[in-house]
Amino acid sequence: MxxxxxxxxxxxxxxxxxxxxxxxxxxxxxxxxxxxGPTGGGKSTLLQMLGGxxxxxxxxxxxxxxxxxAMKERALTRVRADEIGFVFQAFNLIPTLSARENVExxxxxxxxxxxxxxxxxxxxxxxxxxxxxxxxLPGELSGGQQQRVAIARALVKDPKVxxxxxxxxxxxxxxxxxxxxxxxxxxxxxxxTMVIVTHDSTVxxxxxxxxxxxxxxxxxx
Amino acid sequence: MFGLxxxxxxxxxxxxxxxxxxxMAVATALLIVLSGVSAGIRNxxxxxxxxxYGVGTDITVSQVAAPGSGATPGQRFExxxxxxxxxxxxxxxxxxxxxxxxxxxxxxAATVDTARGVTGVSAATGVLNLNLMNFSGELPxxxxxxxxxxxxxxxxxxxxxxxxxxxxxxxFQQTSVSGVDPASTELGPLASATITLGRxxxxxxxxxxxxxxxxxxxxxxxxSVDSTITIGTxxxxxVGIASSDSTTLSDIYLPLGFxxxxxxxxxxxxEIYVRAxxxxxxxxxxxxxxxxxxxxxxxxxxxxxxxxxxxxxSAAKLTEGLGQWVSVATLVLAFLLAILFTLSGVNRxxxxxxxxxxxxxxxxxxxxxxxGEAAVRAAIxxxxxxxxxxxxxxxxxxxxxxxxxxxxxxxxxxxxxxGMPSMAGGMASAAAAGPAxxxxxxxxxxxxxxxxxxxxxTMLVLGLAAAVVGGLLAGLIGGxxxxxxxxxxxxxSMD
Numbered sequence: 267m268x269x270x271x272x273x274x275x276x277x278x279x280x281x282x283x284x285x286x287x288x289x290x291x292x293x294x295x296x297x298x299x300x301x302x303g304p305t306g307g308g309k310s311t312l313l314q315m316l317g318g319x320x321x322x323x324x325x326x327x328x329x330x331x332x333x334x335x336a337m338k339e340r341a342l343t344r345v346r347a348d349e350i351g352f353v354f355q356a357f358n359l360i361p362t363l364s365a366r367e368n369v370e371x372x373x374x375x376x377x378x379x380x381x382x383x384x385x386x387x388x389x390x391x392x393x394x395x396x397x398x399x400x401x402x403l404p405g406e407l408s409g410g411q412q413q414r415v416a417i418a419r420a421l422v423k424d425p426k427v428x429x430x431x432x433x434x435x436x437x438x439x440x441x442x443x444x445x446x447x448x449x450x451x452x453x454x455x456x457x458x459t460m461v462i463v464t465h466d467s468t469v470x471x472x473x474x475x476x477x478x479x480x481x482x483x484x485x486x487x
Numbered sequence: 488m489f490g491l492x493x494x495x496x497x498x499x500x501x502x503x504x505x506x507x508x509x510x511m512a513v514a515t516a517l518l519i520v521l522s523g524v525s526a527g528i529r530n531x532x533x534x535x536x537x538x539x540y541g542v543g544t545d546i547t548v549s550q551v552a553a554p555g556s557g558a559t560p561g562q563r564f565e566x567x568x569x570x571x572x573x574x575x576x577x578x579x580x581x582x583x584x585x586x587x588x589x590x591x592x593x594x595x596a597a598t599v600d601t602a603r604g605v606t607g608v609s610a611a612t613g614v615l616n617l618n619l620m621n622f623s624g625e626l627p628x629x630x631x632x633x634x635x636x637x638x639x640x641x642x643x644x645x646x647x648x649x650x651x652x653x654x655x656x657x658x659f660q661q662t663s664v665s666g667v668d669p670a671s672t673e674l675g676p677l678a679s680a681t682i683t684l685g686r687x688x689x690x691x692x693x694x695x696x697x698x699x700x701x702x703x704x705x706x707x708x709x710x711s712v713d714s715t716i717t718i719g720t721x722x723x724x725x726v727g728i729a730s731s732d733s734t735t736l737s738d739i740y741l742p743l744g745f746x747x748x749x750x751x752x753x754x755x756x757x758e759i760y761v762r763a764x765x766x767x768x769x770x771x772x773x774x775x776x777x778x779x780x781x782x783x784x785x786x787x788x789x790x791x792x793x794x795x796x797x798x799x800x801s802a803a804k805l806t807e808g809l810g811q812w813v814s815v816a817t818l819v820l821a822f823l824l825a826i827l828f829t830l831s832g833v834n835r836x837x838x839x840x841x842x843x844x845x846x847x848x849x850x851x852x853x854x855x856x857x858x859g860e861a862a863v864r865a866a867i868x869x870x871x872x873x874x875x876x877x878x879x880x881x882x883x884x885x886x887x888x889x890x891x892x893x894x895x896x897x898x899x900x901x902x903x904x905x906g907m908p909s910m911a912g913g914m915a916s917a918a919a920a921g922p923a924x925x926x927x928x929x930x931x932x933x934x935x936x937x938x939x940x941x942x943x944x945t946m947l948v949l950g951l952a953a954a955v956v957g958g959l960l961a962g963l964i965g966g967x968x969x970x971x972x973x974x975x976x977x978x979x980s981m982d
Contacts, residue, residue, distance in 0.1 A: 319845055320975035340849065347847020354978070358842040360492075362499040367491065374488045375847035383488070419846070 267427065267459040268293040268316060273325035275311055275482070285311040286322065287482035295426075296457045298450075300464055300473035308482040309463040310431055316461055317350050317429045318342045330426075347375035351420030353449075355432035357412040359404040365391060365415045366400040372419045390418035394448060410441035414448065421452055428453070430462045434469055446472055493859045497867075500832075507828050507861075508868035511957060514821035515872025515950040516879060519942070521814045523880045527940035531890055534936050544674065545769045548602060548759040548776060548783045550592040580657075582622045585664065585719045585750045587615070593755035596747075598780060602759050605779045607772030609764045612675045613756030615666035615746050619718055619739065624657025662704070664718070665737040666746025666756075669693055675760045677729065677740060685712035685727035693744035696723045702730040704738035719749050821868075822957040829861045829965030833972075840969045841977020850970035857969050858962030865958025869951040876950065877942045888938040 268291065275286040285308045293299055293316075301309050314320040315327050318334045327334045329349075334342060351372075359368045369387035378386065391400050394414040396407075404412050413433060420428055430449065434442035446469055453460045462473060470476050476487035497504045587593060599613040665676050669688035672678065677687075677699070688699055698718075700710060705728050710716065714725045716739065723745075729736060747753045763772040769787050776785045833840065840853060848856075 314975045314978070317845070319978065320973065343844070343847055343849050346845060352842075352845050354842070356838075358838060358845075358978075360839050360842070362495040363492065367495070370488060371843065371848075372846045375849065375852070380488070 267295045267297070267330060269326070269328040270315070271326045271328070273315060273322045273327060275308075275315065275320070276323050284482045286315070286484075289325070289482070289484050291477075291484055293459060293461065295459055298453050298458075298460045298462070298472075298474045299477060300462050300470035300475070301477045301479060302464060302467070302470050302487060303479040307479045308484075309479055311482075312479060312484070313429050313431050313461060313463050316427070317352060318346050343375070348423065349426045351423065351425035351428045353413070353416050353420050353428065353430040353433045355435040357404070357409075357416045357436075359412055359415055359419075361404050364401045364403055365396060365407065365418075368404070368415055369419045369422050372423050376423060386422055387418070390422040391415070393421075394418045409436050410444060413437060413441075413445055417445070417448060417452075421456075424456070426459060428458050428460045430460070432464055433462065434464070434466060442466070442469065489856065489859060492856060493863055496860050497863060503828055503832060504864050504867070507825050507864045507958075507961075508871060510821040510824040511865045511868025511954040512871035512875055514817045514957075515869045515954050516876035517817045518814050518950050518953065519873065519876025519946050520879045520883075520940075522946045523876070523940035523942060524883070524938070526943060527938045528890070530941075531936035531938060544678070544760045545763040545766070545788060546761040546773050546776060547786050548594075548598070548761060548780060549757065549786070550594055550783050577625045577627060579625050580623065583717055583719055584620050584622075585617050585746075586620070587617055587750060587752060587755075587757055593752055593757045594759070594783065596754045596756050598783070599756060599759050601779055602761055602776060605772065605775045607763050607768045607775055608761055610671065610674050610762045612668045612671045612760050613743065614668075614675055614758045614760060615743060615750070615752060615756050616737075616758060617664040617666065617746060617750050619662040619664045621660045621662070621717075622657060626657075662739060663737040664739045664741060664746065666741045666743040666750075669742045674762055676737060680729040680731040680736060682727045683730045685725070687727055687729075688740065688742055692726075692742045694748070695742060696721050696745055697726045697742065698723045699727040699729050699740040700725055701736040701738055702728050703736070721745075721749055818953060818957070821954075822960060825861060825865055825957050825961035826964050829857065829961040830968060832860075833857065833965045833969045836969075837972065837977045840972055841974045844972070844974040845978060854963065854966030854970050857966035858959060861962030861965060862955055862958035865954045865961070866951065868958075869954025872954060873947050873950055877947070880940045880942050883938070883940055890936050890938055 270289050270291040273286050273289040273291075274284075277283040277285060289312070301312060303309050311320070315322055315334070316329075318327075318329075318337070321335050325335070329345070332345070334345065337345070359365075360371065363371070366384070366387045369390050370383045373383045373386060388397065388400055391397050394417055396411060396414055396418070399407060399411060404415070407415065413436075417433075420430075428449070433449065434445050437445060449460065449462075450472060452458060460473075462469065464470050470487075478485050478487040593615070594613075596613055599611055602608055602611040667675055667677055667688065669692045670690035672687060680701075682699065683702060685699070688697065696718075698716060700708075700716075705711060705725075708716075710725055712725055712728065716723045716725065718739070718741075723739075723741065729740065741749070743756070747755060761772070761776065763769045773785050773787045776783075843853060843856075844850075
């Protein structure tokens with residue numbers, strides 16, 4: 267699925283920060299990868315490169331043979347809309363929209379008709395056990411429920427890749443296990459390629475492959 | 488989804504929506520109120536001009552007397568010894584004199600024909616504006632040779648005690664008189680009047696001792712059709728009563744020929760009313776008239792409008808000067824407010840916008856979303872502003888603000904009803920007529936106008952459009968900023 271070659275990322279500021287240093291990495295289709303490392307080590311930057319949210323300073327980030335680093339913005343947006351699902355530590359739900367409307371947002375770029383969009387969003391929420399909470403605002407849901415809405419939003423478009431940045435970082439252990447169970451079940455059932463950035467070794471231990479990133483350098487753990 | 492997200496955004500961020508909408512509402516309302524009041528004042532000015540110059544008059548031609556060359560000397564009534572009747576040691580005196588209005592110079596009546604021949608002139612008629620001055624008094628015997636000079640201006644109330652001296656007393660009454668061409672009363676001072684009793688002047692009346700009098704004058708002098716009036720040495724028969732919305736009808740209208748002979752101004756007029764062939768030709772026609780009649784003063788309606796003075800003129804200056812600036816400044820402020828709030832909203836929603844971009848929303852969709860929200864907020868403000876503006880205008884109209892206006896360019900304007908003295912019309916011309924003239928002619932021909940500020944549909948549409956444009960502008964600026972936002976940066980900022 268992914269082929270990263272000599273990927274570098276530096277941030278220019280008062281002082282130059284090297285976030286990724288000559289990263290070579292291959293992630294096969296359907297693999298579940300956990301990325302660990304200290305804060306500021308480059309985990310989130312790596313995830314952003316994989317998700318086409320940011321471009322490397324140098325090197326190639328090939329996804330299914332297409333170099334995301336060289337893509338035009340419009341094409342990159344299309345890739346994000348169709349093929350990649352994101353789950354964030356802070357859930358990132360739109361506070362003014364209901365749970366179902368949040369899930370529907372992911373189908374908007376694909377121009378799915380409104381009725382179909384509504385039906386699919388409802389099904390996705392039912393799949394994560396929140397069918398009865400579809401009309402609730404994020405503020406009316408618990409952290410675990412909000413993360414489940416975020417997972418429904420990431421998966422409702424049937425992506426090829428799921429990128430999760432500390433998906434259980436804001437949850438207690440019970441909720442962590444519940445969310446991880448949900449993600450694993452989707453990964454298994456849909457043969458997703460899944461990359462999870464986590465500080466939590468318990469979560470990392472559930473992945474097929476574990477990577478460690480320190481000072482921008484990626485190594486197998 | 489666009490409508491849904493806009494609706495959700497507006498209803499669930501009410502505070503922001505209310506503040507932006509209120510800003511736009513105030514700006515829109517101000518725009519509508521100021522334009523309405525401005526239109527009302529313009530209408531008021533037109534009313535003043537119409538009442539002074541009649542309906543259909545585009546241009547007036549007159550001649551102001553040069554300083555020191557007053558057409559008539561001061562207000563003097565001289566009586567010879569032995570004049571009047573003496574009884575019980577008191578001599579009763581009466582005198583009636585008809586003369587041209589103070590500060591005006593007469594023009595040869597042939598000038599009217601010259602004006603008619605000028606290119607662009609559709610019709611022209613000459614008017615001779617006059618004052619009828621009646622003096623009556625009683626003086627102790629032995630003082631009658633003293634010239635009696637009117638030392639006060641009366642308000643035309645017959646029998647008002649005048650200044651008394653040496654045991655005598657006198658009354659002084661002035662009446663405004665206009666000599667009009669009876670063959671063309673559709674143009675000129677009688678054009679806006681309606682004959683309510685009797686008949687109008689006819690072409691055959693030109694040299695006849697007949698008159699049409701204003702309803703107000705008829706009322707105050709207890710006159711009616713077939714009554715007679717003494718003008719100088721002539722007895723004139725009232726043939727019609729005229730009324731008008733204008734408060735500046737002359738008291739008496741005489742056929743021009745008779746007025747000329749009675750005042751000793753045979754073959755003279757002192758004002759020419761001109762109608763241009765079309766509204767678009769007024770300025771060109773005025774220029775042609777200036778060329779054809781170089782010694783005269785040619786005034787168009789716009790010249791006259793600028794001569795309107797009084798509270799009406801002050802209000803006009805206020806709305807056209809300060810009002811416009813306030814309106815523009817408020818609109819700009821509302822635009823800035825909308826832009827600032829939209830940008831502030833974009834900043835506050837960095838996480839949301841970054842997330843939307845991360846899940847595949849294009850830049851155009853993000854810009855559209857932000858712009859849509861801002862435009863709808865502004866449109867709500869615009870609609871509220873329209874209601875507010877229309878409401879304020881309604882209240883202003885209900886209260887009925889009265890403004891007064893007078894014009895100072897013309898000559899020999901007739902005074903208000905009830906024998907308001909008609910002197911030289913304008914302050915400048917009054918001053919030119921000498922001290923007595925200044926004292927008397929300083930009385931302007933004030934017309935009271937109740938301000939009616941119309942709610943103009945065009946301004947409602949423009950007000951709403953301005954609000955929406957402001958919203959769109961704010962949205963585009965805010966949306967562009969959101970679109971430039973890198974999703975990675977947006978997501979990193981929240982982390």
